[in-house]
Every structure is written in C-alpha cells, then in structure tokens.
Amino acid sequence: MPRILTIDDSSTIRSIITKQMSDLGFEVDHAEDGQQGLAKLEEITVDLILLDVTMPVMDGPTMLAALRERGNRTPVIMLTSESKRSIVAGAIKLGIEDYILKPFKPDELYGKVMKALKLEASAGPVAATPAVAASCPASAMAAASSRQFIDILVVDDMENVHKKLRSLLPAQVSMNSGVSARDALELCQERVYRVVVVDLVIPDVNSVALMNQMRALQPRAVMVALALRSAGDPGDVRGQGFNDVVYKPFEAAAVDDFLSKHFEIDDVLSIDGNVLACAAFSGKEDKLDRYFTRLRTVCHESLEKLASACYDDTIIDLSAVPLRNDRIVRLLMDSEKEARKLGISLRLVGTPEIKRVLGAVLETAALPFFASRADARNRN
Incomplete structure (x- = not known):
C-alpha cells in the first residue's frame, strides 16, 4: 500500500x-x-x-x-x-x-x-461528492455536539456583499460569511450548513474547485453560485456542479425567491444543536392543516440533518404547538418512526395538556416527556 x-x-x-x-x-x-x-x-x-x-x-x-x-x-x-x-x-x-x-x-x-506514484489511473475520477455513510464513526459522534447548524454560508471576498445579504434576510435565517477559501473550508469543517453561496469571481481562487471541496465537507448542503448581474450569463453553473445561481447586487424580490426555493420563510421549526423547536401557529384555522403538514415535512428533514451530523438523540420542543389532538399524535408518530429509522432517540418537551394527549395513545405514550428543555437535557 x-x-x-x-x-x-x-x-x-x-x-x-x-x-x-x-x-x-x-x-x-x-x-x-x-x-x-x-x-x-x-x-x-x-x-x-x-x-x-x-x-x-x-x-x-x-x-x-x-x-x-x-x-x-x-x-x-x-x-x-x-x-x-x-x-x-x-x-x-x-x-x-x-x-x-x-x-x-x-x-x-x-x-x-x-x-x-506511476500508478495506472482507473477509468473514473474520484467522486466529488462522497456518499453519506449509513453510520458515523465514534470520533464524529464525540465531536457532533460542537457542530452548530447554520442556514447560509456566503463566500465572497467583499464584506459589503455579506452585509447587504444579511440585511435582506429574515431574522430567523442564520448566516455565516467568509472572505477567503481558507475561511470557507474551516467554517465547513466546524459547522453544518443548509445552503452555501459561493462567488464565482474570488481573487486567486478557483470557485468551482472550492465548491467541490466544500461539498465534500457539507454533502447535504445546497451549493449556489453567486454571479455579478452586469456580467451577463454566468454559463452552465449546474453543469459545473452548482445547484442554483443568485445574482448581485441583490434585489429584495430575488432574495425572496431564493428563500422560498430553499427555505420555509415563515419557518415552522428551528434547530439549535440537537433541539428541534416547533414554532407557534399564527393564522386562520383553515391554514392549520398546512402548518402541521409542513411541520411534519421539516421535522423529517431536520432529523436527517441531525443523523448526518452524527447525533444519536434529539429533543423536540412542542410547547408552542397548538393543541389539536389528532394532528399532534400523527406528527409524533411520524417523527418517532423516522427517528427510529435513522437511529435517533427522541425526548419531548411540552405542556401538561400535550403530555396528556400523547399519553392517551398507545403509540406515543412511552415517549420520554419533560416539562422543560433543561429537564430533557439532564435526564439520566
């Protein structure tokens, strides 16, 4: 060897x-x-x-x-x-x-x-995007608790670009920024991102090569090219490996389109470490079905992200969820099934009323339930 x-x-x-x-x-x-x-x-x-x-x-x-x-x-x-x-x-x-x-x-x-090494190369090159392992090594499990989830990473050598995009994003959308390839790679090693935005023109940097290296560290992230609007058509960015393209100078309407494509702008769920916090419902009763449907979908996606970051347990905070018995039970049954498939154990946080609802159903009665996140974290 x-x-x-x-x-x-x-x-x-x-x-x-x-x-x-x-x-x-x-x-x-x-x-x-x-x-x-x-x-x-x-x-x-x-x-x-x-x-x-x-x-x-x-x-x-x-x-x-x-x-x-x-x-x-x-x-x-x-x-x-x-x-x-x-x-x-x-x-x-x-x-x-x-x-x-x-x-x-x-x-x-x-x-x-x-x-x-004077070795014969195989017919195919090394894959740019390695497959996500079905199970995580013990060293990754130990380090996972220090990996923070961030919505967007922006890589551009001009800090004003970062500031302008940040000003157009909703407060609940988190963002990190880097001005160099080194910054970008170090951030990708330390944190988990949903979307990575890479400027196509960074001095002394091959942006496509940088994107491929970041993809190796962030296999589940969406890779978005950032192009200058006045420069015209950036070419086949998808053929180069990017999933999407956005243009600068930023326009509010274009940023809204970007958010609607890659995020739920009025997010029903937020992630903090291994805690999934369900957002309160605001709207008319006829929108409640959509709220719970989206909550189930986003919860599944979030559990997959936790699994990819090598967490083996998670806390779901239901405190703000409206009390609708059948919908809450279905949400937790689906989430528990998905978590079990991914090898993640669940702990729940919520009100006494939600605890009573779940305790009355055989499929959810045995799920560990706590009055606060602190109690859930300190469970033996």
Missing part, C-alpha cells in the same frame, strides 16, 4: 487530503509544517510528499531544500495558493514532480498523485 505524507498548516486541507487519499486505499501521515515534516521523515519512509508552500516555522521550499540536501529524493507535489512563477520555478529546480493550485478539484489531486 503506497504511503503519503501531507504537510500543511491547515487542518482542513490535511483532513480533505487524508479523506480523499484514504478512500483510494493509500496510507496517509501528516505534519503541520516543514520542521515537523522533516522529523516525521526521520521515523518513516513514504512514497510521496504533498507539501504546502506557505507555512509557519518552516515553509515548503525551505523544507524541500533541506530534504534534497540530505539526499532524500522522495517525489514531491507542491500545494500552493500562489501562482507566482518564481515559487514554482524554484521548486522545480529542487526537484518536484508537479504542483497544484489550491483550492484543487478532487480529480485533479487524484490524477497528479497517481502520475507521481
């Missing part, structure tokens, strides 16, 4: 490379800077080094020079977000196999690694 050493100060880049290379059957070691990389190579022998250019302590070119001075001729692929010819030319003189500009596409990394 070929062994690869990836040296990069970004934990996100190391994680992406480790995932992609491990999926190909390679053994992967990693280091955070050139000094650590040299120390690692005193302990192990590898078949290929993936080496970042800009790092603290010791950068990539300095490490490469030290490596060659020691007589180590291990093949090296240089990773850089800088396209300066002097850097690449200097590295070539020291003997590198190839270089890749970050952010890179999965199939580009795959092809260059296979070429450097």
Whole structure:
C-alpha cells in the first residue's frame, strides 16, 4: 500500500487530503509544517510528499531544500495558493514532480498523485461528492455536539456583499460569511450548513474547485453560485456542479425567491444543536392543516440533518404547538418512526395538556416527556 505524507498548516486541507487519499486505499501521515515534516521523515519512509508552500516555522521550499540536501529524493507535489512563477520555478529546480493550485478539484489531486506514484489511473475520477455513510464513526459522534447548524454560508471576498445579504434576510435565517477559501473550508469543517453561496469571481481562487471541496465537507448542503448581474450569463453553473445561481447586487424580490426555493420563510421549526423547536401557529384555522403538514415535512428533514451530523438523540420542543389532538399524535408518530429509522432517540418537551394527549395513545405514550428543555437535557 503506497504511503503519503501531507504537510500543511491547515487542518482542513490535511483532513480533505487524508479523506480523499484514504478512500483510494493509500496510507496517509501528516505534519503541520516543514520542521515537523522533516522529523516525521526521520521515523518513516513514504512514497510521496504533498507539501504546502506557505507555512509557519518552516515553509515548503525551505523544507524541500533541506530534504534534497540530505539526499532524500522522495517525489514531491507542491500545494500552493500562489501562482507566482518564481515559487514554482524554484521548486522545480529542487526537484518536484508537479504542483497544484489550491483550492484543487478532487480529480485533479487524484490524477497528479497517481502520475507521481506511476500508478495506472482507473477509468473514473474520484467522486466529488462522497456518499453519506449509513453510520458515523465514534470520533464524529464525540465531536457532533460542537457542530452548530447554520442556514447560509456566503463566500465572497467583499464584506459589503455579506452585509447587504444579511440585511435582506429574515431574522430567523442564520448566516455565516467568509472572505477567503481558507475561511470557507474551516467554517465547513466546524459547522453544518443548509445552503452555501459561493462567488464565482474570488481573487486567486478557483470557485468551482472550492465548491467541490466544500461539498465534500457539507454533502447535504445546497451549493449556489453567486454571479455579478452586469456580467451577463454566468454559463452552465449546474453543469459545473452548482445547484442554483443568485445574482448581485441583490434585489429584495430575488432574495425572496431564493428563500422560498430553499427555505420555509415563515419557518415552522428551528434547530439549535440537537433541539428541534416547533414554532407557534399564527393564522386562520383553515391554514392549520398546512402548518402541521409542513411541520411534519421539516421535522423529517431536520432529523436527517441531525443523523448526518452524527447525533444519536434529539429533543423536540412542542410547547408552542397548538393543541389539536389528532394532528399532534400523527406528527409524533411520524417523527418517532423516522427517528427510529435513522437511529435517533427522541425526548419531548411540552405542556401538561400535550403530555396528556400523547399519553392517551398507545403509540406515543412511552415517549420520554419533560416539562422543560433543561429537564430533557439532564435526564439520566
């Protein structure tokens, strides 16, 4: 089995490379800077080094020079977000196999690694979107509680774009923003997003490649291209892998269309960690059926998101739900069935009246019920 050493100060880049290379059957070691990389190579022998250019302590070119001075001729692929010819030319003189500009596409990394290792590439490239595993590793389970759900991530190098979009969004729609590829990848590793919006023109960034890397970290997110209205037709963004496109400068009507397509603007349910909080109903009685229908749908979608983030239990807060016996029972029966299928256990929070309604029905009577979220969290 070929062994690869990836040296990069970004934990996100190391994680992406480790995932992609491990999926190909390679053994992967990693280091955070050139000094650590040299120390690692005193302990192990590898078949290929993936080496970042800009790092603290010791950068990539300095490490490469030290490596060659020691007589180590291990093949090296240089990773850089800088396209300066002097850097690449200097590295070539020291003997590198190839270089890749970050952010890179999965199939580009795959092809260059296979070429450097002198291995025959398979007929199909590495998939840009890995399948969501049916079960989650224990390490992901332990980290899941720190992953916060956010509705929208916007990646644009101009902060005013973030501010303008935020001003047009309803208060209940949460948003994060990043001005660089590094910001975007780190946020995607730390949090779970429903929609990711990526500007098509970011200096020194291949936006399509960046989108593919974010999709690997956010397999359930909708990827939306952000295009400049005055630049005209952005081309076949869907053919490039995006799910949708929005235009800037933003127009209120267009943002409303975007929200109606990807969100329920008058959301019936909000997510806070592993808590699903049902919103109060406001409207005429003839809209109540639609409220409960949407609540069931959004609850199912939210449970799937919790499962993808490796939560094994959730709290559903029913305190604000209108007291309609048959509809509440049906909501909880459907939700409990979906949760069981996903391997998630439910705890319920609500009023004494809702507790009595559910306790009177065989299918919902055994569900754990609490008077407050604090009680539900502190249950033994």
